[in-house]
Amino acid sequence: MSDTNPKVDAFIKSQKAWTAEIKSLRQIALDSGLQEDFKWSLPCYSHDGQNIAIIQNFKNFCALMFFKGHLLKDSKGLLKAPGENSQTARRFEFTSAAEISKLKTTIKAYIKEAVKAESSPAAKTEKKAPRKQDIPVEFKTKLANNKKLKAAFEGLTPGRQRLYLMHFASAKQATTRVSRIEKYIPKILKGLGMND
Template sequence: MNPEIDNYLSEGCGRCQLVGTPQCKVHNWQPELKLLRQILLDTGLTEELKWSMPCYTYKKSNIVMLAAFKEHCSISFFKGALLKDTHGILEKPGENSQSSRRIPFTNVQRIVELEATIKAYIFEALEAEKAGLKVNFKKISEIKLPEEFETILNENLALETAFKALTPGRQRAYILHFSSPKQSATRISRINKCTPQILSGKGLNDK
């Protein structure tokens, strides 16, 4: 058990101003997150803190992540698209998600009912990683840009040039980041916030 995850459960992820308060989303799902954590630890994966969230790895490769949201908590498989999903419980985090898949939970009972299935999916994901299986990503040209981002690129030649100069992986990360909010205003806010980083040739998670 990683003490950093103990701190995550007690204080929150620290990615917003609600950290350490009862309003933090992590506090909404304490029983569920703790049970999911125990199930993940039982599989023998290494417990780490990445992107301020619990991440479970095998030889430094990311396999599964725990997360808390307003309406549910979840476990997410980094290469979930490779799983057979025989029980039909995996869902895409977003419309353009190509690799990751998640299982959302809103109560402890469902976790208890699915414990054996969850472990089976984790072991399947682990075997896929050991076998070196890869997700076949669509080309960037096949992924629809959010309308707001397309409009901004058409109006800003420097930004368009800088974005096209990024590696496909960095382009994909930005597109998924911009596409995920439901509200247009939020999508535009994300684009504006990331514009300086794109212009400097950096990826979404580059420092």
């Protein structure tokens, strides 16, 4: 078993939900020989310096996400993509510690496969370029009329830009799109992403 990280201990103590599930996933990862770290404010597990998996806690479920889950066979169809635009990440989603306990052997097998896949030539393959996100006309207008906003938006990482654009464009009505844009202008001007 690998060593525990005190930052993960503190994280677990701070959680109001999914504590038993996080502890179970942590134990499985450590028993599988992964090194524990605390990255992106979450328990993260690596092998030989390569990120393998991360424990995620959401409102409705707890997850163990494999960074390169697309390389796993997943013949049982247990892994889910975190979003429609996800190219490589795949995750197990759980709503109880009993589910995790039932799949313990399977989870360990997936971790073993993920470690092996990380050292394969396929792990080095290039990601496809993300689909170009259209800019809603309401946001185009705001950018054209506000140089500071345009500069701040262009200064964001491509992922942050894409997330904003997807959120703005997903509104069906123009008034909702404008409302969403107005709400997030202060964050954009500060150089922050939607979830920062």
